Amino acid sequence: MTAAEDDASPDPQAPALEVADLRFDYPDGTTALHGIDLRVAAGERVALVGPNGAGKTTLALHTNGLLRAASGTIRVAGVTLADATLREIRDRVGFVFQDAEDQLFLSTVRDDVAFGPANHGLRGTELDARVDAALAALEVTHLADRAPHHLSGGEQRRVAIATVLAMRPDLLVLDEPTAGLDPASRRELMTTLAGLDVAQLIVTHDLPMVLELCPRTVLVDGGRVVADGPSDLLLRDADLLTAHRLELPYGLAPR
Amino acid sequence: MGAGHTHPLYVHEHSPVHHLPAHVKLVATFTFTVVVATAPREHVVTFVVAALTLLAAIRVARVRLRFLLPRLAVVTPFLIGALLLPFVASGPRVDVLGIPLAEEGLWGGFGIAVRAVLGATASLLLVATTEVPDLLRGLERLRAPRLLTQIAAFMVRYLEVIVGEVSRQRRAMTARGYDPRWLWQLRPLTAGLGVLFVRSYERGERVHAAMRARGFDGTMPVLTEERPAGVRAWRLALVLPALAGLGRIAGLLVHG
Known part of the structure; x- marks a missing residue:
């Protein structure tokens, strides 16, 4: 269990994420989410797939309050998202952005990884220990004193994950973690994700990764949950995939 | 370092x-x-x-x-x-x-x-x-205003990113045959600068979102202990x- 141990978690058995009837309209009036229901159990790894513009990232941004819904509720590890709990929710949800260039903004990797826990109030040796553990978990200890913007894409992605893992989240939300990585970096990242003991919601178009990593897939299209079930079943339903502009790569699709 | x-x-x-x-x-x-x-x-x-x-x-x-x-x-x-x-x-x-x-x-x-x-x-x-x-x-240890040193730090950090964007933009223009020789041919270049400003502004918003996602509330935390x-x-x-x-x-x- 990687739940925060320093402040009393209300309920360690609670699902990592519970989204109920979530609705969201963009400022221009278009509705992006039409009542989403989603539940991620503690420690579960779930893929969130769907075509471009389906509302995947919009939904993901709601999980730590970066977007606020018009109606509906979000609960993270039993804590309901509200103005008063915003800070706690952000400590519990680790959000890994698609563009690491946005996530890594300090001048050394170490400082960037320390940023989150330091905002949480950690100082000194306690902070150092937290940072070292996160760096080790992502196998980027040797990059600690480097400048984040001079790293390769794969290294940046790992460091970005380390920056949120250092906050000991209950839920890791990753936006397209394998996009733009070479096959070896993608493989390394997948191995790392598989080894992390924390609930994960992975927004992605990388369906082979989903088959390998995520027992469960949630398919979103047009701001609605279209399908939710075992990845093996869902992703081998060629008609379902085609209807929602998805497909498995050649060779993986059932004939 | x-x-x-x-x-x-x-x-x-x-x-x-x-x-x-x-x-x-x-x-x-x-x-x-x-x-x-x-x-x-x-x-x-x-x-x-x-x-x-x-x-x-x-x-x-x-x-x-x-x-x-x-x-x-x-x-x-x-x-x-x-x-x-x-x-x-x-x-x-x-x-x-x-x-x-x-x-x-x-x-x-x-x-x-x-x-x-x-x-x-x-x-x-x-x-x-x-x-x-x-x-x-x-400078911070000498009690320079942290707001100023932080602005400088972000400037240094993202200058390279912006310079990279400029050069990619120039390359994309050149690849499509843009080769300004005269003053009146500079219009696309200035339009590009406008786009660059908007992009940098939007990046600023995304970086700020990423900072808030990690609990940032307006004041930079102390990251490294000062050793006298x-x-x-x-x-x-x-x-x-x-x-x-x-x-x-x-x-x-x-x-x-």
């Missing part, structure tokens, strides 16, 4: 000067500059001692003069002004190579030139031996302004 985040004025070396804490070097450079700037221009002894001390410091820092001299070009405007003074100043004249020059102007020009060159060289030595993050941290600089570091760094100060005293004695 590891490799990777060097700036063009930085000289990668492992000299005693490089290893001094940044805030110590900042204090030394600042004090040195004040000593030089407050010396009356007639006190030539002061300037000679200060120059020799600075040269010694450059030697210790293993920075080559050949590296520093071209970068001294920043003081050229001051030097031009200093060169003009003897011709335009009024007062008694002295003949130099048959040209009548104003005595007051000669001294004035000398004063400007020597202070500008010594001050600029000291600053160049500072940045040649200190990396930007250390410099900013040093040792007495040895202070003693070594302050040799520079101390010797200049001795030169200042010598100047007072010699020139009265």
Whole structure:
């Protein structure tokens, strides 16, 4: 269990994420989410797939309050998202952005990884220990004193994950973690994700990764949950995939 | 600090000067500059001692003069002004190579030139031996407003990203046959600058979102514990302004 141990978690058995009837309209009036229901159990790894513009990232941004819904509720590890709990929710949800260039903004990797826990109030040796553990978990200890913007894409992605893992989240939300990585970096990242003991919601178009990593897939299209079930079943339903502009790569699709 | 985040004025070396804490070097450079700037221009002894001390410091820092001299070009405007003074100043004249020059102007020009060159060289030595993050941290330790040092840090961090965007944009334009030769062909370039501004602004919003996602509430947390600089570091760094100060005293004695 990687739940925060320093402040009393209300309920360690609670699902990592519970989204109920979530609705969201963009400022221009278009509705992006039409009542989403989603539940991620503690420690579960779930893929969130769907075509471009389906509302995947919009939904993901709601999980730590970066977007606020018009109606509906979000609960993270039993804590309901509200103005008063915003800070706690952000400590519990680790959000890994698609563009690491946005996530890594300090001048050394170490400082960037320390940023989150330091905002949480950690100082000194306690902070150092937290940072070292996160760096080790992502196998980027040797990059600690480097400048984040001079790293390769794969290294940046790992460091970005380390920056949120250092906050000991209950839920890791990753936006397209394998996009733009070479096959070896993608493989390394997948191995790392598989080894992390924390609930994960992975927004992605990388369906082979989903088959390998995520027992469960949630398919979103047009701001609605279209399908939710075992990845093996869902992703081998060629008609379902085609209807929602998805497909498995050649060779993986059932004939 | 590891490799990777060097700036063009930085000289990668492992000299005693490089290893001094940044805030110590900042204090030394600042004090040195004040000593030089407050010396009356007639006190030539002061300037000679200060120059020799600075040269010694450059030697210790293993920075080559050949590296520093071209970068001294920043003081050229001051030097031009200093060169003009003897011709335009009024007062008694002295003949130099048959040209009548104003005595007051000669001294004035000398004063400007020597202070500008010594001050600029000291600053160049500072940045040649200190990396930007250390410099900013040093300023913070000297109680510089954190808002300013943070703005500077973000500027340094994202300058490269923006320069990269500019060059990608230029390449995309060139790839489609854009080759501006005349002023009226610059329109696409200025439109590109507008796009660049919007993109940078949007990136700013995304970075801010990423910061908020990690609990940022407006104040930067303390990331690295400050270790007080040792007495040895202070003693070594302050040799520079101390010797200049001795030169200042010598100047007072010699020139009265």
